[in-house]
Structure formats: structure tokens, C-alpha cells
Amino acid sequence: MIAIPATLPNLERIFSISHEIVVNPSLDDILRSIIQVSTELVACEAASIFMLDASTNMLNFVTATGYQDRLFNIPVPIDQSIAGAAFTSNSPVIVPDVSNDARYYPKVDQQTKFITHSILAVPLTFRERKIGVLEVVNKKQGRFDQADVEVMVVLAAQATIAIEIVRLYRQAQDEIAGRIKVEEELRRHQDHLEELVKERSAEVHRLAITDQLTGLSNRHQLMTLGNQLLQRAQRYHTPFSALMVECDDFKKINDTYGHLMGDAALRELAGILRQDLRATDVIGRFGGDEFVVLMPHTDLQAARKLAVRLLKRIRLARIDTPQGPFGMTVSIGLVEMDQTGQQSLDSLIGKADQAMYAAKQAGRDRIAV
Numbered sequence: 001m002i003a004i005p006a007t008l009p010n011l012e013r014i015f016s017i018s019h020e021i022v023v024n025p026s027l028d029d030i031l032r033s034i035i036q037v038s039t040e041l042v043a044c045e046a047a048s049i050f051m052l053d054a055s056t057n058m059l060n061f062v063t064a065t066g067y068q069d070r071l072f073n074i075p076v077p078i079d080q081s082i083a084g085a086a087f088t089s090n091s092p093v094i095v096p097d098v099s100n101d102a103r104y105y106p107k108v109d110q111q112t113k114f115i116t117h118s119i120l121a122v123p124l125t126f127r128e129r130k131i132g133v134l135e136v137v138n139k140k141q142g143r144f145d146q147a148d149v150e151v152m153v154v155l156a157a158q159a160t161i162a163i164e165i166v167r168l169y170r171q172a173q174d175e176i177a178g179r180i181k182v183e184e185e186l187r188r189h190q191d192h193l194e195e196l197v198k199e200r201s202a203e204v205h206r207l208a209i210t211d212q213l214t215g216l217s218n219r220h221q222l223m224t225l226g227n228q229l230l231q232r233a234q235r236y237h238t239p240f241s242a243l244m245v246e247c248d249d250f251k252k253i254n255d256t257y258g259h260l261m262g263d264a265a266l267r268e269l270a271g272i273l274r275q276d277l278r279a280t281d282v283i284g285r286f287g288g289d290e291f292v293v294l295m296p297h298t299d300l301q302a303a304r305k306l307a308v309r310l311l312k313r314i315r316l317a318r319i320d321t322p323q324g325p326f327g328m329t330v331s332i333g334l335v336e337m338d339q340t341g342q343q344s345l346d347s348l349i350g351k352a353d354q355a356m357y358a359a360k361q362a363g364r365d366r367i368a369v
Helices: 012-025 027-041 082-089 107-112 147-176 181-209 221-238 250-257 259-276 300-316 345-361
Strands: 044-053 058-066 093-096 119-126 130-139 240-247 282-287 289-296 331-337
Touching: 027 044, 027 058, 027 130, 027 147, 027 331, 044 082, 058 082, 058 300, 082 130, 093 221, 107 240, 130 147, 147 181, 147 282, 181 240, 221 240, 221 282, 221 289, 221 345, 240 250, 240 259, 240 300, 240 345, 250 289, 259 300, 282 345, 289 300, 289 345, 331 345
Parallel strands: none
Antiparallel strands: 044 058, 044 130, 093 119, 119 130, 240 289, 240 331, 282 289
């Protein structure tokens, strides 16, 4: 049975940077804090932030852990680097072994004598305008994974806030130079900056509760919303059901078509869940290729009808690849809340998980209760 985690780790540590952005006027200090937090939360050897130099179309180091003096004189080409790939695609890039990736730019290691093994690079973007890249290097244990991507996307949003605030502040200084109503202009820009912080803080919160691959609720948000719905069902004695949905032979899909196509399959599956289920249902990625659906005001019979419809829709789905399209099936575990009024969400999901494994053992592509 799968263990249920408590909360998103170190979320308070990430949000503390929002306060520093408001009270600390030094961009260098804020960016140094961000890379320090990056190395701590993803447990890696080094981190750095690049900014785009529009005049040269190169990425320049603006802060990094160690080697600062030597790094600042090394421009990184966008079309020949892993950081550049994240910048160009506007998407996170994970490279578990740089020696096998043609995009690796060795000049940085050559000049610093640092040895890079793996990289996770996340773009810095403000309102669709590309600003730079936040990059971490050499995971200390294991490989960079989706959990690291989620943390880095939130930290990248924080870095973007700091950079944009400084840009707007400098713009404000230029605009009010020579004007009589200096105080009024500064107040107007300060109000704008406060709105910007609110806007970006809301975006940081959204990123913290969303699974970056599928756009569904992540595990932390799923458990938070699910506990609220379950407690309401128990209080008012209304039915409540849960589904555990897992892709069949997902490892075979990855091995046959590659991990990018495996990701595409998970996005397709998430899209079907989102389209076929109701607005009152809570859907979240539980981990890997597993999804949980929580259905308030739904008894076992109604939940089974929804599950049957999902099975049929998923069988018809096709994912296009260079080797040709492939399909997929899922196994679904189904459970209804017991009548004691004391059952926990962990227990309910655990029983759905057991039922899903029973569906696997019975031949996959089916529902088990």
C-alpha cells in the first residue's frame, strides 16, 4: 500500500522569501537567498541564476554558489547549453547525465575546474516575457525528479518577482527624475509594486498546490481538499466515494516510447479525468502514474458508472509518437466511505489502493471494489 505524505516540505521556507522581497531592496541579496534555498531544498551541490543579455543574445551569470568571479566573465550561448534549452522551450529541463547530452556547454567547467554531472534548469518568465534561467547542478543523492521541478518552479517565480520589482523601481526612478510631484509618483509606483507582489504571490501559491506535469492538484492539495470534503460528508451523513486510477504497464510505455511519451500519456490521462468527471469531484496526481478521484455525494453504484465510463474513454485514447500511435488502459480501485463516520481519508485511499491492485492481479483494464 502507498504511504500518504503529510504536507509539502519546506513550504514556509519558500514563502519567507516573499517577505524578504518586500523589505530588502538589494536584488543581489535576494537572489543569493534564492540559490541558497535552492541548494538546500533539492539537495544539490551548486545553483546559479542567468539573465538574458539582449545585446548579445547570451545568458550571463548574475549570482552563483562559488566561483562567482570566474563565472561572471563566461557568457553562455542560448543555442549550445542546457540552460539555453530551458530558456528557449520555456519549460524545465532535467539532464541526469551531461556527458550524454549534446547541449552541455563544457566551457564553464573548464574555467572553474568544477565537474558537472547532472542539471535541472528552470526558466524565469514574467507575463510571457523570458528573463533568464534558474539552474541547480549535481543532485547529491539519486536524480533530479518531478518533486525537484515543482520546488524549482516556485523558487523561479520568486526570483522573477525580485528581478521585476527592481526593474520597475529603476524605471520609476527614471520617470520621476526632474518632476515636481516626486512623492505622488513614488506612491503610485509603490502601489503598483504591492499589486505585483500580490499577483505573483498568488501565482506562487498556485504553483505550490499544482502538479506541474498534469495541471491537476498535487498530492498535498488533494489531501487538504479531500479531508475537508470527507469531514463534511461525515457530518451530514452523505455518501462519499474514491477511485484510485493507475496506468497499466506504464514502465513498458516508458521503455518502448521514451519518458517524454510517458509524460504525454499521463497528460492525456489527466485530461480525460478532468473532462469526464464533475466539477464537484477532486482529482489529483497521487504519485508516478497514479491518480486519485474523490467524489462527494456519490454512492458506490454511481461511482462505478463513472469508473466504467472512464475505462471506455481511456481505451479509445491514442498518443502519437515517431514509431506510430499507442494506446493505454488503466486499473481502477473503487471504495465508498464506511458508515461509522470515523474513517480517515488515509484509510479510504488505502482501501481504494488495495482494490486497484486487485484489479491489476485480475488482469488489468478493469474495476475492482
